[in-house]
Amino acid sequence: MTEVLHKVVDELRQGEAYLPFREDPNVYAKKFYIESYGCAMNFSDSEIVASILHTEGFGATRNLDEADLIFLNTCSIREKAEQTVRARLHTFKKLKTEKPGMLIGVLGCMAERLKAKLLDEEKLVDIVVGPDAYRSLPALITETEGGQKSVNVLLSRDETYADISPVRLVSNGIAGYVSIMRGCNNMCTFCVVPFTRGRERSRDAVSIVAESQSLFDAGYREVTLLGQNVDSYYYTSPDGEEVRFEHLLERVAQISPLLRVRFSTSHPKDITDDVLHTMAKYHNICKYIHLPVQSGNTRILAHMNRTYTREWYLHKVKRIRAIMPDCGISTDIITGFCSETEEEHQDTLSLMDLCRFDMAYMYSYSERPGTLAAKRYEDDVAEDVKKRRLTEIIELQHSHQRVSYQADLGKTFEVMIEGESKRSENDWSGRSTQNKVVVFPKTDQPLKKGDYVQVKISSATSATLIGEIVG
Ligand code: SAH
Ligand code: SF4
Ligand code: F3S
Numbered sequence: 445m446t447e448v449l450h451k452v453v454d455e456l457r458q459g460e461a462y463l464p465f466r467e468d469p470n471v472y473a474k475k476f477y478i479e480s481y482g483c484a485m486n487f488s489d490s491e492i493v494a495s496i497l498h499t500e501g502f503g504a505t506r507n508l509d510e511a512d513l514i515f516l517n518t519c520s521i522r523e524k525a526e527q528t529v530r531a532r533l534h535t536f537k538k539l540k541t542e543k544p545g546m547l548i549g550v551l552g553c554m555a556e557r558l559k560a561k562l563l564d565e566e567k568l569v570d571i572v573v574g575p576d577a578y579r580s581l582p583a584l585i586t587e588t589e590g591g592q593k594s595v596n597v598l599l600s601r602d603e604t605y606a607d608i609s610p611v612r613l614v615s616n617g618i619a620g621y622v623s624i625m626r627g628c629n630n631m632c633t634f635c636v637v638p639f640t641r642g643r644e645r646s647r648d649a650v651s652i653v654a655e656s657q658s659l660f661d662a663g664y665r666e667v668t669l670l671g672q673n674v675d676s677y678y679y680t681s682p683d684g685e686e687v688r689f690e691h692l693l694e695r696v697a698q699i700s701p702l703l704r705v706r707f708s709t710s711h712p713k714d715i716t717d718d719v720l721h722t723m724a725k726y727h728n729i730c731k732y733i734h735l736p737v738q739s740g741n742t743r744i745l746a747h748m749n750r751t752y753t754r755e756w757y758l759h760k761v762k763r764i765r766a767i768m769p770d771c772g773i774s775t776d777i778i779t780g781f782c783s784e785t786e787e788e789h790q791d792t793l794s795l796m797d798l799c800r801f802d803m804a805y806m807y808s809y810s811e812r813p814g815t816l817a818a819k820r821y822e823d824d825v826a827e828d829v830k831k832r833r834l835t836e837i838i839e840l841q842h843s844h845q846r847v848s849y850q851a852d853l854g855k856t857f858e859v860m861i862e863g864e865s866k867r868s869e870n871d872w873s874g875r876s877t878q879n880k881v882v883v884f885p886k887t888d889q890p891l892k893k894g895d896y897v898q899v900k901i902s903s904a905t906s907a908t909l910i911g912e913i914v915g
Pocket of ligand 3: 486519521636
């Protein structure tokens with residue numbers, strides 16, 4: 445199960461996969477089907493959409509044939525992500541001819557980027573709703589049932605859906621996402637997110653802690669706090685108290701030592717020693733940081749408007765390792781960004797050698813219309829060069845990852861059981877605090893999902909540790 449979830453999450457990051465919702469246990473007169481693409485934020489949003497639709501009498505189904513409403517929660521991050529969604533829309537065409545009353549809606553980042561164009565281009569789309577307008581869905585559905593097409597792609601400065609309790613339909617009942625902020629103010633030149641999700645805003649800290657507490661009360665043992673740049677979380681309570689990310693982390697960690705706390709994504713310019721010390725102080729804040737570097741070359745980083753240098757990034761990694769020597773670190777890398785030379789590509793490889801990431805998401809640059817890079821720079825690195833550089837980066841990462849996993853042999857990790865192993869019902873699967881998947885045989889002990897065990901590692905593949913329960 446864990447491996448399945450991991451695979452799904454990995455694929456989500458590629459913007460290519462989808463996960464149909466789990467069947468809704470309740471009985472509703474009308475049914476909706478939703479597929480989500482893109483990042484965890486989109487998946488979390490689909491749970492908010494499900495909650496809004498529930499109050500209107502719609503239940504989730506994973507059976508397309510019985511759906512009255514089909515939604516695609518879409519991603520624009522790379523061209524390929526959009527192509528996947530377009531292809532999917534075309535496969536719905538046939539269904540729609542067989543069932544004319546069925547409505548098809550496009551939600552999320554593509555809705556924002558393409559707006560009403562989607563209604564014209566893909567003639568089968570009835571509803572287009574952007575990420576800040578989900579509260580208007582019920583009204584738009586009613587309008588559309590009257591024969592009209594409807595669009596709401598207004599971005600908001602303050603919508604955080606703080607009061608909406610998400611319906612956890614994609615979860616394993618143990619690990620859940622909690623969205624802590626929306627939008628992004630960073631304006632990395634390659635990135636479409638500031639345009640599709642608008643300005644950054646932080647959600648009320650009290651509602652975040654309450655949602656995490658209610659997940660814990662319902663048996664969840666892990667929450668992942670989500671935002672495009674969690675380190676810039678900043679909320680002022682009505683009585684003037686300032687809540688920064690390290691304070692929020694602490695409050696969520698204090699719910700229970702049995703509740704694991706993770707977060708994503710950190711920005712190298714914003715992550716502070718205060719956050720690192722808070723992580724070190726609480727055993728249940730997982731020792732794992734996803735810290736996207738994008739490039740190892742300072743000129744390219746400036747072109748990307750990442751606002752840090754190679755040296756700054758290396759310093760941050762040093763601080764993480766100084767404060768938490770056992771912390772897992774992963775990253776995102778874009779290769780072949782506008783004007784990147786061979787030497788600059790070598791800088792990315794050498795930075796990887798210095799950091800030795802435990803995991804990385806690696807992409808070749810995909811120009812996105814409307815971004816600053818699309819306006820200012822030429823996408824001038826040839827496709828075959830991008831491809832070759834990406835292969836070099838992936839191969840180097842794989843070799844680092846092999847070393848990282850081999851180095852765990854003989855060590856003992858605390859693992860939270862997330863379910864049975866995908867490969868065998870005789871094995872449990874969970875993750876270490878460093879976010880590595882750990883698989884181990886079941887014993888006579890009466891264990892269940894959400895329990896913590898100590899596992900001594902005896903072998904490893906390139907992405908899984910294998911061991912036995914000790915103690
Ligand atoms: N907020 C996060 C990233 C969100 S997008 C951060 O700042 O780290 C996830 C990843 O997609 C980015 O880290 C980047 O590596 C990749 N990405 C974004 N835009 C891209 C583009 N135009 N081409 C290729 N990869 C891109
Ligand atoms: Fe995009 Fe940069 Fe914001 Fe991340 S920080 S979402 S890469 S603009
Ligand atoms: Fe994609 Fe939007 Fe997330 S563009 S990566 S779904 S914020």
